[in-house]
Amino acid sequence: MRFIVRCKPGEYAERRERVAIVGAGPAGLYAAGYLRCRGFNVTVYDRNPEPGGFLIFGVLEIHINKERVRKGIEELRSIGVEFRQNTVVGRDILLGDLIEGYDAVLLATGTWKSRRLNVPGSDLKGVLPAMEWIVDYHMWRYGYRSEKPPVGRRVVVVGGGLTAVDAVHVAKWLGAEEVHLVYRRTRSYAPAGERGFREAEEAGAIIHELVTPVEYIGSGGKVTAVKLQKMQLVEQPGAKRPRPVPIPGEYVTLEADMVLEAIGLIPTPPFNGGDYGIRLREDGTIDVDEYKRTTREPVFAAGDVVHGASLIGPAMKSGLEAAEAIEKYLNGEIRWRNS
Ligand SMILES: Cc1cc2nc3c(=O)[nH]c(=O)nc-3n(C[C@H](O)[C@H](O)[C@H](O)COP(=O)(O)OP(=O)(O)OC[C@H]3O[C@@H](n4cnc5c(N)ncnc54)[C@H](O)[C@@H]3O)c2cc1C
Incomplete structure (x- = not known):
C-alpha cells in the first residue's frame, strides 16, 4: 500500500x-x-x-x-x-x-473509543467494547502483548457495522463455540451491508435481526444472558433508514458468557x-x-x-x-x- x-x-x-x-x-x-x-x-x-x-x-x-x-x-x-x-x-x-x-x-x-449501551448489567464481567477487544487481539497477534484476549464459549455481538462483523470472525478464530450477532434493524439497513452479514454467517454466526439488548443478566458478577427487546421498523419521512422502535412487552433471552458491544465509535x-x-x-x-x-x-x-x-x-x-x-x-x- x-x-x-x-x-x-x-x-x-x-x-x-x-x-x-x-x-x-x-x-x-x-x-x-x-x-x-x-x-x-x-x-x-x-x-x-x-x-x-x-x-x-x-x-x-x-x-x-x-x-x-x-x-x-x-x-x-x-x-x-x-x-x-x-x-x-x-x-x-x-x-x-x-x-x-x-x-x-x-x-x-x-x-479510538467505543460507544456503550449502558443498559443494566453493563458492568458485569464478560461485557466488553468490541473495538478495544479487536485492537487487543491484534496487539497479541503481532507480539505486542503476551496475553491472548479472553473469549467466551457463547458470545453475543451487538451491532451491524464493520466492527460487529469483524468481532464475529475474531471470536470464532479465538475458539468461541457459538457466536450470535444481534442487530436492531434488518441486515439490508446495516452499515456492514448484506455482504458483511453473509460473511459473518459463513463464519458461523447466528444472526438475530430487529432486536436490541435491554439488560445483561448475570450470576456471581459474570454475564450469563442477554435480554433482548424485539423491535419494528418505522419509516421516517426524509430519513435514509427507518427507525427501530420497541414492540411493547416482546422480549427474548439469549444465553451468553461474553457480550461484545459494537454500536459505534467516538x-x-x-x-x-x-x-x-x-x-x-x-x-x-x-x-x-x-x-x-x-x-x-x-x-x-x-x-x-x-x-x-x-x-x-x-x-x-x-x-x-x-x-x-x-x-x-x-x-x-x-x-x-x-x-
Ligand atoms: C474493527 C474495524 C474494522 C474496519 N474495517 C474496515 C474495512 O474493512 N474497510 C474500510 O474501508 N474501513 C474499515 N474500518 C474503518 C477504517 O479503518 C477507518 O475509517 C480508518 O482507519 C480511519 O482512519 P484515520 O486515519 O482517520 O484514523 P485511525 O486509523 O483510527 O488512526 C488514528 C491513529 O491515531 C492514533 N491516536 C489516537 N489518539 C492519539 C493520541 N492522543 N496521541 C497519539 N496518537 C493517537 C491511534 O493510535 C491511531 O494510530 C474498520 C474499522 C474498525 C475499527
Missing part, C-alpha cells in the same frame, strides 16, 4: 518548515507521504507500538494485506518521515508543545474539549473549514476525528486534502480562517 501519492520523492527541494502529525492511521500517513515528498520535515506522533492505526490494529487480515501496509510505512521512513510511536499526545507530550515547536500541526487521531481528539481554542462539534468531531483548518492556528485536522467513523478511502482523501492545505498555508497562499 503506497502512502506517497501526487508527487515523487526527491522531486522537491528540502524545506525548513516542520510539520507534526498526530495519528499514524490512513489520514495521517497519506498526509505524511505528501508533505515529506514536497520537502517538509515531517514527524508523526502515535500512541501505538506500530504505525498504521486501524489499518494494522482494526481491519482484519482477511480484508487488508498488512504486509503491504507495513511496506508502505517503510517507504515513508525511507524518504525521511520520522515516527514517534508509543507517544500519547495529551499525556506524554502536550498538543501545546507541538503548536509551539512546529510550523503546522495535523490532528488525525480517529475514533472521536478522540488529543486534548480536552475546549482546550487550545479548538472547537469541537456536538458529536465530538473537530470543527474544520474547507481547508481542514481548526479554530486554532496552525492546527489542521483530518480523517475520522473530523467526519466520524468511516472507511479507509474517505480517511485517506481527507488526509491528502489537509496536506495540500498545509502546503498552501506554509507557502503563504492561504491565510488563517476568521472564526
Whole structure:
C-alpha cells in the first residue's frame, strides 16, 4: 500500500518548515507521504507500538494485506518521515508543545473509543467494547502483548457495522463455540451491508435481526444472558433508514458468557474539549473549514476525528486534502480562517 501519492520523492527541494502529525492511521500517513515528498520535515506522533492505526490494529487480515501496509510505512521512513510511536499526545507530550515547536500541526487521531449501551448489567464481567477487544487481539497477534484476549464459549455481538462483523470472525478464530450477532434493524439497513452479514454467517454466526439488548443478566458478577427487546421498523419521512422502535412487552433471552458491544465509535481528539481554542462539534468531531483548518492556528485536522467513523478511502482523501492545505498555508497562499 503506497502512502506517497501526487508527487515523487526527491522531486522537491528540502524545506525548513516542520510539520507534526498526530495519528499514524490512513489520514495521517497519506498526509505524511505528501508533505515529506514536497520537502517538509515531517514527524508523526502515535500512541501505538506500530504505525498504521486501524489499518494494522482494526481491519482484519482477511480484508487488508498488512504486509503491504507495513511496506508502505517503510517507504515513508525511507524518504525521511520520522515516527514517534508509543507517544500519547495529551499525556506524554502536550498538543501545546507541538503548536509551539512546529510550523503546522495535523490532528488525525480517529475514533479510538467505543460507544456503550449502558443498559443494566453493563458492568458485569464478560461485557466488553468490541473495538478495544479487536485492537487487543491484534496487539497479541503481532507480539505486542503476551496475553491472548479472553473469549467466551457463547458470545453475543451487538451491532451491524464493520466492527460487529469483524468481532464475529475474531471470536470464532479465538475458539468461541457459538457466536450470535444481534442487530436492531434488518441486515439490508446495516452499515456492514448484506455482504458483511453473509460473511459473518459463513463464519458461523447466528444472526438475530430487529432486536436490541435491554439488560445483561448475570450470576456471581459474570454475564450469563442477554435480554433482548424485539423491535419494528418505522419509516421516517426524509430519513435514509427507518427507525427501530420497541414492540411493547416482546422480549427474548439469549444465553451468553461474553457480550461484545459494537454500536459505534467516538472521536478522540488529543486534548480536552475546549482546550487550545479548538472547537469541537456536538458529536465530538473537530470543527474544520474547507481547508481542514481548526479554530486554532496552525492546527489542521483530518480523517475520522473530523467526519466520524468511516472507511479507509474517505480517511485517506481527507488526509491528502489537509496536506495540500498545509502546503498552501506554509507557502503563504492561504491565510488563517476568521472564526
Ligand atoms: C474493527 C474495524 C474494522 C474496519 N474495517 C474496515 C474495512 O474493512 N474497510 C474500510 O474501508 N474501513 C474499515 N474500518 C474503518 C477504517 O479503518 C477507518 O475509517 C480508518 O482507519 C480511519 O482512519 P484515520 O486515519 O482517520 O484514523 P485511525 O486509523 O483510527 O488512526 C488514528 C491513529 O491515531 C492514533 N491516536 C489516537 N489518539 C492519539 C493520541 N492522543 N496521541 C497519539 N496518537 C493517537 C491511534 O493510535 C491511531 O494510530 C474498520 C474499522 C474498525 C475499527
